[in-house]
Amino acid sequence: MAQTPARDRARTERRILDAALALFGERGYHGAAVPAIAQRAGVGAGTIYRHHASKEDLVNAVFRDAKTRLRAALLDGLEVQRPPASIFLDLWQRLWRFACDAPDAFAFLELQDHVPYLDAKSRALELEVLAPIAHIARALQQGGGLRPVPVDLMMALVWGAFAGLVKSARMGYLTLDDERVTRAGEACWALCAVP
Amino acid sequence: MAQTPARDRARTERRILDAALALFGERGYHGAAVPAIAQRAGVGAGTIYRHHASKEDLVNAVFRDAKTRLRAALLDGLEVQRPPASIFLDLWQRLWRFACDAPDAFAFLELQDHVPYLDAKSRALELEVLAPIAHIARALQQGGGLRPVPVDLMMALVWGAFAGLVKSARMGYLTLDDERVTRAGEACWALCAVP
Amino acid sequence: MAQTPARDRARTERRILDAALALFGERGYHGAAVPAIAQRAGVGAGTIYRHHASKEDLVNAVFRDAKTRLRAALLDGLEVQRPPASIFLDLWQRLWRFACDAPDAFAFLELQDHVPYLDAKSRALELEVLAPIAHIARALQQGGGLRPVPVDLMMALVWGAFAGLVKSARMGYLTLDDERVTRAGEACWALCAVP
Amino acid sequence: MAQTPARDRARTERRILDAALALFGERGYHGAAVPAIAQRAGVGAGTIYRHHASKEDLVNAVFRDAKTRLRAALLDGLEVQRPPASIFLDLWQRLWRFACDAPDAFAFLELQDHVPYLDAKSRALELEVLAPIAHIARALQQGGGLRPVPVDLMMALVWGAFAGLVKSARMGYLTLDDERVTRAGEACWALCAVP
DNA sequence: CATGAATGAGGCTTCATTCAT
DNA sequence: CATGAATGAAGCCTCATTCAT
Numbered sequence: 001m002a003q004t005p006a007r008d009r010a011r012t013e014r015r016i017l018d019a020a021l022a023l024f025g026e027r028g029y030h031g032a033a034v035p036a037i038a039q040r041a042g043v044g045a046g047t048i049y050r051h052h053a054s055k056e057d058l059v060n061a062v063f064r065d066a067k068t069r070l071r072a073a074l075l076d077g078l079e080v081q082r083p084p085a086s087i088f089l090d091l092w093q094r095l096w097r098f099a100c101d102a103p104d105a106f107a108f109l110e111l112q113d114h115v116p117y118l119d120a121k122s123r124a125l126e127l128e129v130l131a132p133i134a135h136i137a138r139a140l141q142q143g144g145g146l147r148p149v150p151v152d153l154m155m156a157l158v159w160g161a162f163a164g165l166v167k168s169a170r171m172g173y174l175t176l177d178d179e180r181v182t183r184a185g186e187a188c189w190a191l192c193a194v195p
Numbered sequence: 196m197a198q199t200p201a202r203d204r205a206r207t208e209r210r211i212l213d214a215a216l217a218l219f220g221e222r223g224y225h226g227a228a229v230p231a232i233a234q235r236a237g238v239g240a241g242t243i244y245r246h247h248a249s250k251e252d253l254v255n256a257v258f259r260d261a262k263t264r265l266r267a268a269l270l271d272g273l274e275v276q277r278p279p280a281s282i283f284l285d286l287w288q289r290l291w292r293f294a295c296d297a298p299d300a301f302a303f304l305e306l307q308d309h310v311p312y313l314d315a316k317s318r319a320l321e322l323e324v325l326a327p328i329a330h331i332a333r334a335l336q337q338g339g340g341l342r343p344v345p346v347d348l349m350m351a352l353v354w355g356a357f358a359g360l361v362k363s364a365r366m367g368y369l370t371l372d373d374e375r376v377t378r379a380g381e382a383c384w385a386l387c388a389v390p
Numbered sequence: 391m392a393q394t395p396a397r398d399r400a401r402t403e404r405r406i407l408d409a410a411l412a413l414f415g416e417r418g419y420h421g422a423a424v425p426a427i428a429q430r431a432g433v434g435a436g437t438i439y440r441h442h443a444s445k446e447d448l449v450n451a452v453f454r455d456a457k458t459r460l461r462a463a464l465l466d467g468l469e470v471q472r473p474p475a476s477i478f479l480d481l482w483q484r485l486w487r488f489a490c491d492a493p494d495a496f497a498f499l500e501l502q503d504h505v506p507y508l509d510a511k512s513r514a515l516e517l518e519v520l521a522p523i524a525h526i527a528r529a530l531q532q533g534g535g536l537r538p539v540p541v542d543l544m545m546a547l548v549w550g551a552f553a554g555l556v557k558s559a560r561m562g563y564l565t566l567d568d569e570r571v572t573r574a575g576e577a578c579w580a581l582c583a584v585p
Numbered sequence: 586m587a588q589t590p591a592r593d594r595a596r597t598e599r600r601i602l603d604a605a606l607a608l609f610g611e612r613g614y615h616g617a618a619v620p621a622i623a624q625r626a627g628v629g630a631g632t633i634y635r636h637h638a639s640k641e642d643l644v645n646a647v648f649r650d651a652k653t654r655l656r657a658a659l660l661d662g663l664e665v666q667r668p669p670a671s672i673f674l675d676l677w678q679r680l681w682r683f684a685c686d687a688p689d690a691f692a693f694l695e696l697q698d699h700v701p702y703l704d705a706k707s708r709a710l711e712l713e714v715l716a717p718i719a720h721i722a723r724a725l726q727q728g729g730g731l732r733p734v735p736v737d738l739m740m741a742l743v744w745g746a747f748a749g750l751v752k753s754a755r756m757g758y759l760t761l762d763d764e765r766v767t768r769a770g771e772a773c774w775a776l777c778a779v780p
Numbered sequence: 781c782a783t784g785a786a787t788g789a790g791g792c793t794t795c796a797t798t799c800a801t
Numbered sequence: 802c803a804t805g806a807a808t809g810a811a812g813c814c815t816c817a818t819t820c821a822t
Contacts, residue, residue: 030222043808045792045793045809046795048793054792055793153369156356156364156369161386165348167351168355180348191386204781228816238782244818250817418614420612420613420615421613423796440802502697545753547773551741551742551749554742554744558741558745561700574742577738577777580776582772594785631787635784635785
């Protein structure tokens with residue numbers, strides 16, 4: 001079978017992306033050395049360059065991979081014909097599940113120091129995640145289901161609040177479990193709900 | 196006067212801290228080169244090592260300097276004998292003023308990639324900022340003035356929400372002005388208020 | 391037919407030699423990458439190593455191939471029972487035709503940076519080109535048809551003069567055509583002619 | 586004295602240029618490794634980059650240094666109010682002296698593989714050497730003192746002839762001494778002399 | 781005490797070579 | 802037998818740190 005090399009190659013690529021995601025997330029763009037990524041991926045340093053033209057290219061691939069997974073986690077099968085609170089809490093749970101299932105991806109996406117290296121395609125992908133949510137929020141707001149605060153502000157506040165939760169947990173300032181996260185979500189809904 | 200050398204030294208130190216803060220904030224710990232910091236501070240590279248034993252030492256000094264200024268901005272003269280909402284909105288305004296007056300410091304403190312290098316003294320300082328606020332929050336909560344959600348969660352949510360706001364603005368996803376920030380603060384207060 | 395595999399192999403070998411000649415000639419021994427040669431030859435990188443044990447081996451094969459062609463261009467059917475000037479101008483024309491027909495080969499042979507890697511067989515071949523010409527020159531000189539200057543000097547001067555012409559043209563300091571090359575050859579003959 | 590550091594720096598720079606000249610001349614641009622140059626210069630690898638922005642920058646500095654010395658060797662104090670043959674033989678001797686005094690520089694300048702990396706300033710310098718000689722040659726030719734062959738051709742031939750001599754000697758095909766070089770020069774003059 | 785030239789370990793990247801398919 | 806993915810040594814270059822001035 002001539003298919004095996006292709007499968008091998010894909011597996012190698014996945015291990016590179018996973019290792020890079022973990023190290024970029026742990027130590028930032030400049031703090032993650034390419035040879036260290038290679039070692040963690042269990043490949044030679046040169047192999048990374050058969051898959052990505054440069055470290056910058058690699059961080060873009062990692063970003064797009066993680067962002068695509070986040071988009072799927074947030075939006076796939078999302079049911080929007082529901083009361084606003086229900087939609088909000090569903091999204092909150094989806095965020096939490098993503099943060100649990102893919103902690104490396106969540107940590108990486110929250111990190112900022114790769115941002116200067118993102119290319120146009122990566123930036124476009126960022127909007128592909130935000131735009132549908134903004135669209136939903138605006139529709140709800142026009143239907144009177146959301147507090148009349150500019151949607152861009154509200155999204156930044158909610159996303160920031162959730163990120164703050166996870167970051168505090170990672171730094172050891174608090175611990176999280178499903179029940180506490182749900183309560184935090186309910187409190188956060190007050191931020192969006194019509195007063 | 197034997198005082199002049201001491202004053203010179205303090206002035207040099209300030210320029211080093213400011214330059215380091217700016218570069219660490221812009222490019223992260225690993226992305227900021229010591230010679231570049233020296234150049235921005237207008238001193239020789241060796242001079243930095245007369246003030247700090249190492250780059251790690253320097254980043255701790257920068258962290259403590261910024262955190263101390265944040266503590267002052269948040270807590271100095273804070274009047275706690277007021278209705279909870281008033282305290283909250285005051286803190287929110289203080290945060291906003293700090294983010295405007297010292298954007299480098301705010302950006303740096305939000306950065307993650309220096310965290311692994313913080314020493315015990317720096318970590319202790321972090322608590323010195325959080326503890327008084329937690330104390331206030333708990334008192335208000337016991338007085339029935341705050342939503343009965345664990346205070347650690349609430350603080351993480353609110354701090355995260357504010358940080359998310361500033362981060363979104365820095366990334367160009369929204370623009371901020373006093374009025375919009377005030378409205379965001381009011382929405383955020385709903386998160387803390389007794390339902 | 392069992393001959394086809396052999397013919398295929400020979401064709402592959404020719405493409406490898408041509409590609410290597412071109413790249414070595416353009417960028418020098420160290421500047422030409424084996425994978426780049428393989429790509430230009432339209433073969434896999436591993437294929438080159440089925441034909442040559444190493445890059446050093448390859449450059450020797452290229453050298454011998456080019457030198458053999460030069461020898462043929464200079465000496466095949468050379469008529470030496472003629473007046474010295476006629477022989478000289480014939481050789482000059484042959485050089486010019488070679489430089490036009492096989493510019494890659496000419497450029498490569500003039501290059502110096504592969505010289506340290508030439509093996510004994512390649513060095514021997516070099517002499518196989520020079521020796522017959524030296525033999526002819528000495529015979530003419532003994533017959534009084536050439537200036538009484540050591541033949542080794544005269545050959546170095548003439549070969550160098552021709553090479554200088556081509557090199558200047560390649561660097562854009564002059565342009566060449568048949569007529570100008572012929573005039574240059576006539577001037578160069580004065581170098582060899584009995585004063 | 587604050588002058589010593591400047592003198593040290595200049596000395597370091599000279600050693601770098603000399604080492605780079607030798608290695609580029611011996612092994613070509615791609616064959617000379619920067620760490621090897623540093624070792625030969627007796628400095629750390631990083632030091633080279635305090636004097637030159639890149640390897641390309643270094644090869645340009647080496648080129649300009651060598652070319653400037655060649656220009657001085659050829660043209661400084663050249664007396665042109667003399668019979669053409671005398672001028673020619675003087676230049677020939679100057680070339681020979683340069684090739685003896687600065688064999689590394691001569692070998693390097695003859696090498697071609699740095700040419701693609703020369704910048705505009707370096708190319709301009711090349712012309713500064715050629716132009717005065719071309720000017721002299723044209724004047725002589727108009728005065729009837731030189732063979733009526735295009736000056737660009739004649740210069741390429743003579744320069745090439747001399748280079749061929751030195752190259753043959755370096756490759757061991759012949760040996761040179763003052764007397765033999767003088768005889769070669771006399772033969773070469775025939776190339777330029779009015780027939 | 782400040783300086784900045786020097787250092788060399790380590791980072792990013794290339795490439796000659798191997799080997800499983 | 803051809804292939805091309807993988808390798809890791811080695812190349813170019815940066816930068817945290819030192820030290821002579």
